[in-house]
Amino acid sequence: MADLPLKGGPLEPGQTIGILGGGQLGRMLATAAARLGFDVVILDPEPDAPAGRVAAHTIVASYDDPQGLEALGAAAGIVTYEFENVPAQAVARLAEMGVEVAPGPLALRIAQDRLEEKTFLNGHGAPTVAFAAADTPEAAVAAAEQLGLPVLMKTRREGYDGKGQRWVEHAADAAAAFRALGGVPVILEAAAEFVRELSVIAARGRDGATAVYPLAENHHEGGILRRSIAPARVTPALADQAERIAARVLAGLDYVGVIGIELFEMADGRLLVNEIAPRVHNTGHWTLDGCEVDQFEQHIRAIAGWPLGPTVAVARVEMLNLLGEEADQWLKFAAEPETRLHLYGKRDAKPGRKMGHVNRVKPL
Ligand SMILES: Nc1ncnc2c1ncn2[C@@H]1O[C@H](COP(=O)(O)OP(=O)(O)O)[C@@H](O)[C@H]1O
Numbered sequence: 312m313a314d315l316p317l318k319g320g321p322l323e324p325g326q327t328i329g330i331l332g333g334g335q336l337g338r339m340l341a342t343a344a345a346r347l348g349f350d351v352v353i354l355d356p357e358p359d360a361p362a363g364r365v366a367a368h369t370i371v372a373s374y375d376d377p378q379g380l381e382a383l384g385a386a387a388g389i390v391t392y393e394f395e396n397v398p399a400q401a402v403a404r405l406a407e408m409g410v411e412v413a414p415g416p417l418a419l420r421i422a423q424d425r426l427e428e429k430t431f432l433n434g435h436g437a438p439t440v441a442f443a444a445a446d447t448p449e450a451a452v453a454a455a456e457q458l459g460l461p462v463l464m465k466t467r468r469e470g471y472d473g474k475g476q477r478w479v480e481h482a483a484d485a486a487a488a489f490r491a492l493g494g495v496p497v498i499l500e501a502a503a504e505f506v507r508e509l510s511v512i513a514a515r516g517r518d519g520a521t522a523v524y525p526l527a528e529n530h531h532e533g534g535i536l537r538r539s540i541a542p543a544r545v546t547p548a549l550a551d552q553a554e555r556i557a558a559r560v561l562a563g564l565d566y567v568g569v570i571g572i573e574l575f576e577m578a579d580g581r582l583l584v585n586e587i588a589p590r591v592h593n594t595g596h597w598t599l600d601g602c603e604v605d606q607f608e609q610h611i612r613a614i615a616g617w618p619l620g621p622t623v624a625v626a627r628v629e630m631l632n633l634l635g636e637e638a639d640q641w642l643k644f645a646a647e648p649e650t651r652l653h654l655y656g657k658r659d660a661k662p663g664r665k666m667g668h669v670n671r672v673k674p675l
């Protein structure tokens with residue numbers, strides 16, 4: 312069994328960090344960890360995962376495979392994850408082995424269920440749109456009538472990139488929408504008439520210290536993030552509001568690591584929280600080339616019990632996701648002096664798949 316270095320102090324260079332999930336977020340986390348002298352072990356069901364190819368070790372196993380988790384726990388001083396749909400049992404299993412997982416089980420549980428998430432947020436002074444849960448077609452119709460139309464129906468669990476969501480224009484259509492989403496428990500949300508979508512990336516260390524990045528302004532297409540511009544142009548009052556929300560969420564979750572908080576800026580200047588992601592976040596990729604310490608290194612610092620680094624912006628960045636075949640233009644991007652190219656090493660450029668991103672860097 313791994314010794315428990317964090318009980319006695321920070322994880323030291325040369326020790327090993329485990330990451331559940333081997334996609335692009337795991338890859339960028341692994342790269343940051345390597346830069347600080349750590350070894351990384353990735354657990355992913357796919358043999359050829361993007362993160363596995365830059366890590367010291369890879370365990371190919373499903374997230375609930377006892378042997379895989381055993382091997383991960385034996386190798387790593389601490390384990391983190393790159394996506395929020397890691398099964399709760401996997402984290403519980405690691406905890407039984409005495410292996411610490413950060414962010415902890417509360418953050419994971421809250422972020423896995425949109426109903427729990429919105430309930431938690433409202434209970435911690437982080438306002439959201441009005442919402443109602445439904446477990447049957449009849450309840451979905453009633454919820455739509457209660458909230459007013461249109462409403463956005465989302466599966467409570469496992470949605471991402473706009474998947475598992477349907478707009479409902481007429482209350483009677485809510486029954487069909489419920490069935491179309493698979494007949495699983497859903498949440499219905501009042502339509503947010505936002506003027507902008509923003510996000511705040513923040514971190515909390517083991518000592519409770521927090522660090523907040525400048526806000527990003529985000530543009531989605533077809534439910535997928537297309538573009539972020541950061542630091543977003545915001546008033547000091549708006550930045551304060553975002554910082555207060557981040558502080559409440561981090562403290563309420565007794566959080567360790569980096570978190571992504573998606574926000575709606577309303578016409579009256581209020582910020583509503585759309586959702587939280589207990590991990591590094593696509594809208595924080597600009598920090599790789601725009602901030603003194605980027606979100607990936609920050610996450611590694613936080614979970615390893617190191618001091619958090621400065622989140623100050625050193626440049627203005629436009630981040631563009633490269634989806635599907637767009638990444639084939641790598642040579643063009645590489646020739647642009649203001650463009651920093653980040654490719655994820657994915658073999659198969661399916662339409663809409665996140666293959667990489669570019670950060671276009673300008674002076675502040
Ligand atoms: N209540 C809402 N009102 C208006 N637009 C919404 C609402 N909820 C989500 N959206 C839009 O859909 C996008 C994806 O929804 P989100 O809840 O963030 O799901 P995902 O987990 O797929 O990112 C948001 O970024 C926003 O553009």
Ligand SMILES: [Mg+2]
Nearest residue numbers: 472573585586
């Ligand atoms: Mg989202």
